[in-house]
Amino acid sequence: MFYSIFKVQQAKMVGDPTIIYQIFIQPIIFTLLFGYLYQSSGKEGAVLLSVFIGVGQMTMWQVLLYAGGIIVRHEFNRERTIYYSLLSQTDLFGIWAKRLFLCILLTTPSFLIALLTGVTVFGVSIDVSDLTYLVISVGLYMVSLYGIGLPLILLLFLSVHGGKIIQTVTYPMFLLSGMIVSVDYFPYVIKGIAFLFPITWSTHWIQEVFIHNTVDWSFLGYTLLISSFYALFARVLYHFIMKKIRVRGEINL
Numbered sequence: 001m002f003y004s005i006f007k008v009q010q011a012k013m014v015g016d017p018t019i020i021y022q023i024f025i026q027p028i029i030f031t032l033l034f035g036y037l038y039q040s041s042g043k044e045g046a047v048l049l050s051v052f053i054g055v056g057q058m059t060m061w062q063v064l065l066y067a068g069g070i071i072v073r074h075e076f077n078r079e080r081t082i083y084y085s086l087l088s089q090t091d092l093f094g095i096w097a098k099r100l101f102l103c104i105l106l107t108t109p110s111f112l113i114a115l116l117t118g119v120t121v122f123g124v125s126i127d128v129s130d131l132t133y134l135v136i137s138v139g140l141y142m143v144s145l146y147g148i149g150l151p152l153i154l155l156l157f158l159s160v161h162g163g164k165i166i167q168t169v170t171y172p173m174f175l176l177s178g179m180i181v182s183v184d185y186f187p188y189v190i191k192g193i194a195f196l197f198p199i200t201w202s203t204h205w206i207q208e209v210f211i212h213n214t215v216d217w218s219f220l221g222y223t224l225l226i227s228s229f230y231a232l233f234a235r236v237l238y239h240f241i242m243k244k245i246r247v248r249g250e251i252n253l
Contacts (some may be wrong), residue, residue, distance in 0.1 A: 024110075028114075031121075049118070049210050056114045182207050205220065205223070
């Protein structure tokens with residue numbers, strides 16, 4: 001079952017030019033753009049390395065919204081997936097959850113592309129300890145992205161303006177989560193709002209490790225805890241959607 005879903009998700013993403021651009025081309029462009037910007041400001045290699053990681057995070061966030069939101073909603077409109085699920089015992093939430101996970105997994109090459117571009121062009125060195133924390137960082141960010149992605153993608157099903165919602169939340173989340181500019185520079189109110197999102201905690205942990213050379217494992221705990229709350233909310237939201245379909249025969253707000 002998992003392998004079948006993997007093949008479907010892979011085919012959907014590989015066959016879409018926008019996703020191919022986002023995963024393989026955009027990291028190179030953004031790495032060069034932000035790399036030269038930060039290098040010209042005299043930032044050290046640790047900051048540049050953090051920026052390269054941030055580029056990979058930005059790409060994964062964009063692909064999640066596009067592949068998980070626009071493409072899946074298009075399938076719903078064309079194939080009536082949700083309505084068919086009402087006639088069977090299929091756990092549609094489980095299928096969505098697996099597809100979302102695979103969507104995130106298939107975007108991980110963007111991290112490697114951003115890092116290779118940055119290391120090659122800007123000469124930033126990566127030692128063994130950096131590689132270890134890099135693996136942890138990618139895994140932690142995937143967990144946080146998965147947690148916030150579950151309810152967000154379901155919310156896109158509730159609105160006929162899903163595409164506009166995606167455009168609205170894409171870039172503000174770049175800033176709120178601190179992918180490019182650390183949340184330490186935010187006003188207290190904005191910083192408090194930012195830490196309501198699990199990807200902010202995972203991003204902050206990454207920056208603490210690579211910029212300040214500090215490992216605060218409590219950030220991992222907060223990331224996992226907040227991600228769990230988002231996943232629980234997604235399950236409740238799913239039941240609301242299914243009830244809405246059964247009662248009103250449609251899901252659009």
